[in-house]
Amino acid sequence: MLSAIEQMEVTLQKYYTRTEFPTVYGDGMILNPRSKLSLFQTESWDDEDLTNNYINGAHRRFVNQYNNSSSVDVNKPVSINMTNNKKREATDDAEFLAMLTEQSAKRCRNDYDRYIELPNNTAITSSLKWWHSNQECYPDLARMARDVLAVPASGYAVE
Numbered sequence: 001m002l003s004a005i006e007q008m009e010v011t012l013q014k015y016y017t018r019t020e021f022p023t024v025y026g027d028g029m030i031l032n033p034r035s036k037l038s039l040f041q042t043e044s045w046d047d048e049d050l051t052n053n054y055i056n057g058a059h060r061r062f063v064n065q066y067n068n069s070s071s072v073d074v075n076k077p078v079s080i081n082m083t084n085n086k087k088r089e090a091t092d093d094a095e096f097l098a099m100l101t102e103q104s105a106k107r108c109r110n111d112y113d114r115y116i117e118l119p120n121n122t123a124i125t126s127s128l129k130w131w132h133s134n135q136e137c138y139p140d141l142a143r144m145a146r147d148v149l150a151v152p153a154s155g156y157a158v159e
Contacts, residue, residue, distance in 0.1 A: 023057060023058075024148060024151045026054035026055075026058060027057075027148045028149060029054075030058045031131075031144070031145045033118070033127060033130050034121060034122050034124050034127070035120060037116065038120055059112055062112040062141060063110070063112070065144070066141065066143050110140065111140045112141055114138065127149060128149055131145045131146070
């Protein structure tokens with residue numbers, strides 16, 4: 001009996017060490033429209049650096065691997081093209097133009113940012129069904145969700 005338990009422990013350690021690479025589980029929590037980032041704000045996630053690693057890491061992976069849209073970076077200055085190369089008149093309000101540019105940039109945010117801004121919906125029973133229904137609204141993020149949510153969080157074969 002002791003030999004079987006030791007073999008079981010070796011097998012479990014083999015598989016559980018693979019979970020030390022946190023991207024799948026963290027990304028999976030973020031891509032769950034019921035919870036998104038709210039799980040990282042609970043007391044059990046008191047390590048702010050670790051929390052930021054999960055949140056920033058998921059965003060970085062999306063931008064680097066999945067973001068194919070031509071979104072606008074709201075932190076990057078946007079040049080305004082004046083028609084007919086006319087000089088701006090003194091009546092143009094620079095602050096107003098800056099506000100319009102910022103608002104326009106916000107409308108062009110990437111899938112990840114738009115998804116995170118949505119309120120959590122606790123009525124959703126299946127993340128997979130939600131992503132299937134909303135893949136046209138978030139095509140780039142839906143590709144990430146397909147990759148991440150295809151990995152089971154646990155399985156009976158290991159246990």
